Amino acid sequence: MNKTGYTRLIKLAFALILTGCASNPVVQTDVPQNNATNISEPSVEYSSQSLTGIYANSLPVQNFIRHMVQDYNFTEGYLNSLFSKAERLDYVIRLENPAPYSGPKPTKPSPGSWTRYRKQFITEAHINNGVTFWSSNADAVQKASVIYGVDPEYIVAIIGVETFFGRNIGKTRTFDSLTTLAFDTQRRAKFFTTELENFLLMSREEGYEPRKPVGSWAGAMGLGQFMPSSFRSLAVDFNNDGHRNLWDQQDAIGSVAHYFSKNGWQNNRPVAEQIKNYGGESIIELSAITGSEYWHVHPNFKVIKKYNNSDKYAMAVHQLAQAIKQRRL
Template structure:
């Protein structure tokens, strides 16, 4: 999502369910623990705090200066909140594990990579959980399709792959994750500093206690695992209560659909079409672009007709004994805007279709 975290959702699934933000009410605007330019804090979270994992950190001091100057935050309150943030060394270790590393060795041949990846999501129990989610939120899914043109199976597929339909939204306190990555993870400190900035603006606007909100180790939030920057650009109040709450399934459904609409989803368009043929040496992936004539000359043909003037990508999936090829269409590329992975996009689509077919 991204922007969203492009980290494999499987890692996020290792976490337990998160706490949900408390519902805001009219009384919050006069809450004594929320001043002008500050944000709501429960009594246990307010007050002056000494020390902390990020005390005497020059990057933190510079960040506070920016938030006061640029957004009018209360300096002392922001200092006290960041003093309560915890540095999580294990978060940095997980991030380093996912960082791209140079390799001198090319592909080692068929190894069933796609079958293993797919089996993590498309199982009988998981499909039935998806059916239950679809049935429970059928009205919201239909309204999202009418509003944004994105079919229910895509929204259900995304939420299923990301959080098992809300069962595993992450248990890491978001403030801790983003502070750790902003101030102690130099490789991507600028990016995560921007996410922390947007997160603080979000909790101030939505009257959440930021010390309660939990998500993934990278700071992704709610049913759809939006990063704060994705919240800012694409999240919507789809249940009409005056607040945007990504831990609310209806708001999450509308926000995921809006995300796809804004990333070029074609209403009534398919995602991919399977191909006949084999050409292991031909470049593949969602970034590739071929005409149908180019792929035909390489020995490929679609199992159903495609428009002659359409550009497509060539997708290759390792089935263990052979490669399976697909023509990737614009809607497949749209799914990869959520997570830049061929496996991820295909799993989302096929999981959503499996849930739809099982209803």
């Protein structure tokens, strides 16, 4: 794939996928905070054999395996074994193909949509846990902020909105979700096929056993919910242990800052401020219970939207960042 296509894909990954992840947070307080996936070399259990299991007769899977063998020098027997263990996840198919809405098309967002969205992320728990997360990773946050030129509170806030600081990283086996999305759904099959390709390359490059990483139903991984293509191009080994591991807090902090930096973050510059009336350029309208809110937004606001192309998402990150920063003082 050419570079432009690849870049577009990375952006698509964030624009499309993270929307689904962040808008419906499930707080799982029983999950340990530093939920690192075990890193190991690809297992020897994948020895040469033919393709069996539910994809045994799938021509697209056979073709995909051939492509990975021819273009990336994977061993056919290894991939046959791996895909013989693949599981088709019905709930992933349902989430990718929601029932079509048959009612009248809304012309404006429903009143209070921003208020409802905001309530999910600007909570006492988010603010307090943000302060704790920042304090327990103070060195990494400071270092990432300096190296990449990204205000520290925004690095922390993204991780808060995405995964509640690592408590909600998702429980779906990424290999199964991407295989299901690539071969059992239509809408974004091509995109997910490329992500599956990147996932296998990422696993080989980083020494992950491909059936170990878990993430969102749509294949987003780690504390910052990176898709495999973004993982490969933007993740950094920030704790210098020789592995890029986005389930590790320090690696996630460096990688999120790297992502912001690559997308043009301007350090110590404004993000958004509320104004009284609609007018002028770079104004967004958010529907609060009490009426419309108008905000003047700056280039940094658009950088947050590169992570997830939603005004509400970017505003939630902005307000959580400010709230955490205030509480930390």
